[in-house]
Amino acid sequence: MGRRPPVRRPRTRVPFHRRDPLKRLNVGLLVVAFVLSLFAGRLVQLQTIESGKYTAQAMRQRLQTIDLPAVRGGITDAQGHPLAITVEARAIFADPFVIKPERRQAIVNALAPTLGLDPAGLMKLLSKQKSRFVYLAHGVRPDQARLITSWKFLGIGTLPEYRREYPNNSLGAGVIGFVNGEGDGAAGLEQSMNGVLSGRAGWQRVEISPTGQHIPMGEDQKRPSVPGTGVRLTLMRDLQFKAQAEIEKQVRATGARSGTVIVMDPRTGKLLAMASAPGYDPNDYTRSNQNRWNSPLVQDSYEPGSTGKVVTAAAVMEKGGIRPDTPFTVPDRIRKYDRPFNDSHRHAPERLTFAGVLAKSSNVGTILASDGISSQQLYQTLRAFGFGQKTGLPLPGETAGLLKPPAQWSGTDRYPIAFGQTVSVNAVQMASVYATIANGGVRVAPSLIEGTVGENDKFTSAAAPARKQVISAATARQISDMLEGVTTPEGTAPKARIPGYRVAGKTGTADIVNPRCGCYEGGGHTASFAGFAPADDPQLVVQVVLQAPRRGSHYGGEAAAPVFKNVMSFALQTQKIPPTGSEPPITKIYAGG
Known part of the structure; x- marks a missing residue:
């Protein structure tokens, strides 16, 4: 007689016991607490221990110093007729940080011929991405400045300043001289009496937003300029x-x-x-x-x-x-x-x-x-x-x-x-x-x-x-x-x-x-x-x-x-x-x- 096949006994199942939900919640809370403690520590570090450093760094990024030129003293003849005068003008500046690279060439193409600037030099100034303020031109006539402002280039602005003019053109040039592009006397009386005529320039520190705008309620320090002294000559x-x-x-x-x-x-x-x-x-x-x-x-x-x-x-x-x-x-x-x-x-x-x-x-x-x-x-x-x-x-x-x-x-x-x-x-x-x-x-x-x-x-x-x-x-x-x-x-x-x-x-x-x-x-x-x-x-x-x-x-x-x-x-x-x-x-x- 044949052998009977072995009888397979069913495997005993071990029941799965879920952990205690309270324990799991406690573990999760501990992890969250740990992460939050890291954030809190970092916040404490930033806001207390290193707050001064980062505050100063942020302020430096926003704070810009603007020159406040002095009104140069006039030169007249013995009867008070003007020989050298100071008139209103504008300075053109740029905030390269906010100028997009793809817009630089368009700005150069517009400003260079208008201001008589070297295109390559202008492009170099506009490419200083880490800079928030660079002068592009001084002594620009107000009508030219208004034209530039009307173009509404982001990152290009104007500031008030002064320009030297000689209403009689070449009359007495060998004596009077002239003022150079930096505003300093470079020949004649304009040079030798520069200290008397020039006065003392001032400055203003203002906060600039990331879009290049002046923050009205921000930091604002100012030292006013002192006008120069006029000179009356014996010439007639x-x-x-x-x-x-x-x-x-x-x-x-x-x-x-x-x-x-x-x-x-x-x-x-x-x-x-x-x-x-x-x-x-x-x-x-x-x-x-x-x-x-x-x-x-x-x-x-x-x-x-x-x-x-x-x-x-x-x-x-x-x-x-x-x-x-x-x-x-x-x-x-x-x-x-x-x-x-x-x-x-x-x-x-x-x-x-x-x-x-x-x-x-x-x-x-x-x-x-x-x-x-x-x-x-x-x-x-x-x-x-x-x-x-x-x-x-x-x-x-x-x-x-x-x-x-x-x-x-x-x-x-x-x-x-x-x-x-x-x-x-x-x-x-x-x-x-x-x-x-x-x-x-x-x-x-x-x-x-x-x-x-x-x-x-x-x-x-x-x-x-x-x-x-x-x-x-x-x-x-x-x-x-x-x-x-x-x-x-x-x-x-x-x-x-x-x-x-x-x-x-x-x-x-x-x-x-x-x-x-x-x-x-x-x-x-x-x-x-x-x-x-x-x-x-x-x-x-x-x-x-x-x-x-x-x-x-x-x-x-x-x-x-x-x-x-x-x-x-x-x-x-x-x-x-x-x-x-x-x-x-x-x-x-x-x-x-």
């Missing part, structure tokens, strides 16, 4: 305009390298006009040659030539016993040691008075007269008249000129020095020489600043200029009488005569040193004329200098004297100075016998 706008027009015209007519005109009151030392050519427009100075940005009336030196003979005349009359009628036999050339000296024109020996020597501007006659004084006496007189010393005008880069002490003179230096060569001056120094003679031998230091204008338009006068008796009044009067002979038909400058007025003056024609050889060959000439009127009651001095005229005559009596006549005539009329009506002295040119 109408005289300045005439002087500048005349010198510009003559520079063009003669092909001269440059030219200057000075009008001065000899009694007060005030400079009434200081014109130079070629000039530039300070409103658009970047379009002009940088060489024109200087103040040539004090920065450029030149050899005065025969206009310097009046100083030798003063020296020989005060210290050498020479009188206007002292006779000299004057050849057209003379040799001193191994060096020849000659007059500007060939002539037979002439029997001239010292007045005649001055009227005919004889180099040889001046040398003969100077033999009566020592080199030290000549040097001391030159120094007394201001040679080799700065005038002290508040203009940058003034040169003192060149006047070596006698110990450094070579054996023959004293002779060209006597007739105005081998020494150099600036234009204001030479004008001051003639002002001293016109003022009875009293040298009044040249002045350009009438005073300053402060808060509430309060005017403060400048200190009175220094005064010094250089030569006696009698000597000054004699020299003045002799200088009237220069403008007679027998003198070198009849073209300087003004109908109805007595005019005293002196021509100058000096050689210019050629830098290539250090010699006078091929260097050109300096043509000049300096004089005053009315000669018997001097109230105005006018000095004209032309450097290297190439067309027409290069002599002072031909190139410079006509400019003197035109400017002096205008000055006499505008200053309402009538003719004195007196008769001029009879200048004895030739000696008897």
